[in-house]
Amino acid sequence: MSTHLRLKFGQRIRQLRLASGLSQEEFADHVGFARTYMSRIETGAANPSLDAIEALASALNVRVAELFHTL
Amino acid sequence: MSTHLRLKFGQRIRQLRLASGLSQEEFADHVGFARTYMSRIETGAANPSLDAIEALASALNVRVAELFHTL
DNA sequence: ATGTGACTTTAAGTCCGTG
């Protein structure tokens, strides 16, 4: 039940989102997610599906594998 | 709505599961999933969560990033 | 040994708000 990965994943998403210069809400709109859901993803509270992970990677212009390289 | 990734992900899981010499049912037991759910994952019908993906990687003794390297 | 349909239970994901 390790929430490690969710936490690290969220931190990674935030890192890349900040690098893109977007606010959480702007980015959420871009991905097509609710802003509250983006918050929960970045804080590690959410457990996103593969489709959701793919949407995040796509919005960040990186491949899914790159989201996990550092973890 | 691209199911591409789910399909490719399922194929990758099946590839690694077969390489380990386990049947779908044996592997499902090892991961802690229902056999029918494993079938859906491998066929791309299921949209597994990050926690589920982590459990699969763990059972296969690979890092999550490795599951996505080839996709 | 695997895929699928029909089903129930749990959690993902949305939308309203607050500090």
Added chain:
DNA sequence: TCACGGACTTAAAGTCACA
């Protein structure tokens, strides 16, 4: 601008029967 909560709605997760 973001974290967090409550009350939703939709889909993931798991069970069972059958081909």
